[in-house]
Each structure stands twice: as structure tokens, then as C-alpha cells.
Amino acid sequence: MSLREYIVEKMETTPKIFSFAGARVEQVDELPPGLDCQSIFKKVEDALPAKFLQGLKKVRIEDREDFKKRNLSALYDDDVLYISPNFSDDGSVFNDIIHEIAHHIETLYPGFIYDDGKIVHEFLKKRHEVEFELKTEGYWTEGYDFEDINYNEQLDHFLYKKVGPNMLRLVTTGSFIRPYAAVSVREYFATGFEAYYLGQKEKLDKISPMLYDKIYEMHHQENLT
Ligand SMILES: [Zn+2]
Numbered sequence: 001m002s003l004r005e006y007i008v009e010k011m012e013t014t015p016k017i018f019s020f021a022g023a024r025v026e027q028v029d030e031l032p033p034g035l036d037c038q039s040i041f042k043k044v045e046d047a048l049p050a051k052f053l054q055g056l057k058k059v060r061i062e063d064r065e066d067f068k069k070r071n072l073s074a075l076y077d078d079d080v081l082y083i084s085p086n087f088s089d090d091g092s093v094f095n096d097i098i099h100e101i102a103h104h105i106e107t108l109y110p111g112f113i114y115d116d117g118k119i120v121h122e123f124l125k126k127r128h129e130v131e132f133e134l135k136t137e138g139y140w141t142e143g144y145d146f147e148d149i150n151y152n153e154q155l156d157h158f159l160y161k162k163v164g165p166n167m168l169r170l171v172t173t174g175s176f177i178r179p180y181a182a183v184s185v186r187e188y189f190a191t192g193f194e195a196y197y198l199g200q201k202e203k204l205d206k207i208s209p210m211l212y213d214k215i216y217e218m219h220h221q222e223n224l225t
Pocket residue numbers: 099103186187190
């Protein structure tokens with residue numbers, strides 16, 4: 001076996017382990033052929049300031065039960081980023097990573113993001129707009145807590161099952177960057193963060209100016225504590 005053959009064979013049989021912003025990336029399950037995870041992570045590192053990625057402990061690419069159950073392709077839990085190996089293209093996994101990094105940033109800088117109350121205020125104003133739109137469309141909204149800023153199962157069930165995705169899209173257009181932003185204040189932040197880094201800065205500034213300003217400040221300001 002030549003040295004070249006040896007190297008090629010070694011590359012093909014060694015599980016791919018690389019690092020992402022100092023965190024170890026463990027590829028537990030095989031990816032679809034042709035997808036290059038390492039280059040996607042490099043793209044994320046290039047897109048975000050290094051301060052957003054600090055404290056990330058580990059990335060695991062593995063098939064999880066809750067991905068299927070909750071129809072997710074990525075999730076963030078306790079400084080670990082989990083990515084499903086079943087993604088269809090590089091672009092969608094890039095979006096998912098950016099979204100989950102937003103949840104990581106919430107744990108790094110909760111005071112900077114929420115303490116002045118601006119994001120919560122803007123979010124609740126939009127929730128009221130959606131409630132008003134739904135009433136106008138003839139929906140009975142009493143009994144659902146549109147004031148709850150956290151994930152609320154009854155409200156979520158009402159919006160996604162009773163109102164349904166099409167009507168929800170209609171009544172959130174103009175107030176939320178996408179329907180999922182209405183789920184909770186945390187998703188409001190994460191979807192806005194996604195928009196900021198995925199080429200929708202102007203749209204975000206127009207729809208959610210407070211949120212846009214907050215992310216702009218976070219991106220440019222050195223000290224975020
Ligand atoms: Zn999220």
C-alpha cells in the first residue's frame with residue numbers, strides 16, 4: 001500500500017471529529033452522501049462574532065428520538081448543540097445551527113437581551129395584534145393566554161391545530177418575521193437572530209425594530225454583560 005492509499009483509507013475509516021469554535025464535534029451517525037458538515041460549521045464561524053460561540057461544550061450529530069417526535073432537526077440543551085444527520089441540504093442545516101446558537105446566546109447574555117424589557121414589550125404588542133386579527137377573522141380567543149411570553153401548550157395547540165398553519169401565516173404577516181416567532185419570546189428572539197444573519201436584516205428592522213436594534217448592538221458591542 002502506498003502512503004497515498006494508506007492516507008485515503010485512513011480518512012475513510014476514521015470517524016470524523018473536528019472542532020467548532022473550540023467545541024468538539026462528534027459525528028455519531030452517518031450523514032447523507034455529499035454533505036460536508038465541516039464546511040457548514042466553518043461558514044457559521046465566519047458569519048458570527050466569536051463571543052457568540054464561547055462556552056459551547058460539544059456538538060453531536062446524531063439521530064435522536066425527540067427529533068422525530070417534535071419534528072426538529074436541531075436542538076440546544078445545556079451548552080450542547082445536537083444536529084440531526086437527516087437533513088436534506090447544506091442551507092437548511094446552516095439555518096438550524098444559527099437558530100440554535102441564538103438559544104445558546106440567550107444563556108450567555110440573558111440580562112443584556114431581556115432586562116430592559118424592550119423585546120418582551122415588542123413581542124406582546126405583536127401577540128395582541130395577532131389576537132385582534134384572529135377575532136376579526138371570527139375566532140373565539142377568550143381562554144387563551146396571549147400574555148404568556150413562555151411556550152404555552154394550550155395557546156400553541158390553538159394556533160397550530162385550530163387556527164392552522166395557513167391562517168396563522170395570514171394573521172402573522174406584517175407583525176412577525178415568520179409564524180414560529182409568535183410561539184414564545186425565546187422563539188421571537190431566535191427567529192429574529194436567524195433573519196439577521198441569513199440575509200433578512202432589512203425585513204427584520206421593518207417588522208421588529210427593537211429586536212433588530214438589540215441584535216445589532218450585540219453584534220457590534222464588545223462588552224455585553
Ligand atoms: Zn428555537
